[in-house]
Amino acid sequence: GAGVSQSPRYKVTKRGQDVALRCDPISGHVSLYWYRQALGQGPEFLTYFNYEAQQDKSGLPNDRFSAERPEGSISTLTIQRTEQRDSAMYRCASSLRSAGGYSNQPQHFGDGTRLSIL
């Protein structure tokens, strides 16, 4: 398919473990966003990449959260020493970005990774 692909779809792990969530954006999409969505709420911004550069990480809750996109395509969101409050749906979105810096391009969302911390 040509959409944003996220893996795994579901992740259950014990408190204290590290987890890595993967996002494969739409081919050619320069911009990549990570959001977290609690049940019954709208997605909440975590971090943003333009190509491989992480240009905004203001939404990361604390230093246990990190993200990378080393080759400007696939991105990984890593949560270290997980806590129960980290349980949520984690969503990735990608979009085109015009050369003029006008970022009004639709964001295409993946179906997310449901993370459950026991």
Add this chain to the structure above:
Amino acid sequence: QQQVKQSPQSLIVQKGGISIINCAYENTAFDYFPWYQQFPGKGPALLIAIRPDVSEKKEGRFTISFNKSAKQFSLHIMDSQPGDSATYFCAASLVHGSSNTGKLIFGQGTTLQVKP
């Protein structure tokens, strides 16, 4: 400054009726206002979007009305159908300028049920 408030939380409409969802924002610098539709088990999908230099945008049965002075915008779904039953999110963003990332600030969502 960054909040987007959405109402109602849930909405039940008869088939053929009009569904109306409202949003209010605080940051007057926002310059892009999309609406997303989300079905269970799926990610949000862009439905329609508006920029603040227009007061209304219509695409098929979906219309956005935008009131810049009141800092409010709304989604109207005409002739609502059971297939429109989903969760709807409004959002706001800063998109103009190379320093803006286009990150979306979402409302809390509205669950719409259209009864046959």
